[in-house]
Amino acid sequence: MVTKIIANWQPYCTEENCIGIGSTRKVYRVNEYVIKKHLHPIGYKQSLYEIELYQYMKEHNAADLFAEMVYVNEEVCIQRYYENLELKNDQTYELNISEDVRISNRLRAILLELDRKFDSFDLKDSSNFGLTSDGELILIDYGMTKSLYEKEWVPLAEAGELPQIYFETCRICGIQKELRMYGKEDKDKRCYGCGKQ
Known part of the structure; x- marks a missing residue:
């Protein structure tokens, strides 16, 4: 296999x-x-x-x-x-x-x-x-x-090139869970299940 x-x-x-x-x-x-x-x-x-x-x-x-x-x-x-x-x-x-x-x-x-x-x-x-x-x-x-x-990872995460994980409420499903956030300017609070890569 x-x-x-x-x-x-x-x-x-x-x-x-x-x-x-x-x-x-x-x-x-x-x-x-x-x-x-x-x-x-x-x-x-x-x-x-x-x-x-x-x-x-x-x-x-x-x-x-x-x-x-x-x-x-x-x-x-x-x-x-x-x-x-x-x-x-x-x-x-x-x-x-x-x-x-x-x-x-x-x-x-x-x-x-x-x-x-x-x-x-x-x-x-x-x-x-x-x-x-x-x-x-x-x-x-x-x-x-x-x-x-x-x-390598920290500088790229701080620059918004790699996601950091934050525990917040997804704006689509309304559930508090781990969100992938790309730098301080990222305002898209959607979880992976709701379409955010």
């Missing part, structure tokens, strides 16, 4: 298959895999880092704590699918790393290593984790580093 997706991924990238969108990548589910389509060159850098980090963890017997990276090119990456964590009040949230019972001791140790040794960013954001069949957390989005965030 994955060979077929790699050879011809475009037909799978439909709104019906979309399961998430970030500032630099859009995610589509295809059976037990996801296609992360790069919306910006930073997304490609994230995917390259994910596959590099996954290979490192594989060599150090910790790959089972990360969603398997299968393939990367300039347009997409393909990764094993895991169910996303539920939103709380239509928004992501910060995990309590020390107390969340779904975080194994091994994953807790790896998160510390990612912070100290690998410059990893956003290690407490619920949107970066999925659930295994055993109900334990696994990293599904682990390509952003602190240096990439500070040196």
